[in-house]
Amino acid sequence: MVKIVSYKDLVDKLTDIFCEYGYDGTSLTILSQNTGLGRASLYYHFPGGKEEMANAVYEKITRDFTKLVLSPLATDQNFQIKIKNMLEGINLFYNSGQRSCLLDVFAIGSTKDIFYSQIKNAALYWKDSLIKIIEDEGIDNNRAILLSEEIIISIEGALVFARATGDYESFNRTLENILLTITKNILN
Amino acid sequence: MVKIVSYKDLVDKLTDIFCEYGYDGTSLTILSQNTGLGRASLYYHFPGGKEEMANAVYEKITRDFTKLVLSPLATDQNFQIKIKNMLEGINLFYNSGQRSCLLDVFAIGSTKDIFYSQIKNAALYWKDSLIKIIEDEGIDNNRAILLSEEIIISIEGALVFARATGDYESFNRTLENILLTITKNILN
């Protein structure tokens, strides 16, 4: 286990845990054991308790996602490069398919009450970003919507499938398949 | 709320709850409130408690999935009809995208310890069933694997996306898109 020596390390570790166990499944005992800090010590860093920890995780995830996945889309490179860079960012962000997506695990059950609006906005923002660059290639709106949804859905589904089967290689196959499908559909 | 008058009604209701809240997020209090039965009464029907209830739900889901999704694939109709019937079964099974998949919500956190092997087998059996009928169309194994995974991944991802965004219409779009993609890839 990586020794925790800074606040950043701590949030990183919390992120791993919340992604694996979800919100309801993550107990203070689990957090304490996996970080090496006592329950009380966790409250020193996060006076707001479990919910504040989850919020810190969500913010970290948002920053990483923006940097690794969204920012490649906002450059002025050509379409194929943008998609390719996004997919590489996806692969890093989801740790080759081994890390679950918060859009999935934080949208289940009572957790919805806390995170639903943020999750909805994040998913729609991702979708809109894709629609935009696809429309820039001269694709009409309806088709751009379908293709954007197809990309996101493939990624989310690949994470679920990999987790269910334990076959994480399928995640890589899906990323390659996305690149193939999209470039074929756009650059016909 | 539908009044519960039989054991079948009870399991149906439990299924709704476990699919929505996941295993960790489903408390006996929630089960009691949503079924109208006291906690002690639930133990009369399921002496094994929460885990036995979840198992009953899993078995019910397995039966429904086999009937609605897998059995259409095992007929001797032509390929396109089989896929079309499966997709109609999918739409019923997942209630037009409004019911989460147990392959997703039961594969998170501590729930894995109970259901992982069953979930893995179910996902791989579904995949193998698809591979079989695709290979019957003369497609080579590697390509059949990719297409099969693509179908399952699209469905699982569409459920996650619909739940995250609240846009359940996207689930229908995905099912139509699957039919289109597959028939285009097979019947070239």
Place this chain on the structure above:
DNA sequence: AGTATATAATCGAACGATCGTTCTACTGGT
């Protein structure tokens, strides 16, 4: 048909365990 009996099903109350949380005291470094 009406009554007695047995069984099926329900519930309230309480159990120990764990939940998230708080308090107080004790480190270790500056």
Place this chain on the structure above:
DNA sequence: ACCAGTAGAACGATCGTTCGATTATATACT
């Protein structure tokens, strides 16, 4: 001497579970 950081112990609340007693339903007998 100070203070950021840690941890043990305990808090009330809720967790899943069990028990005892009560009500409803069905069966049996006269």
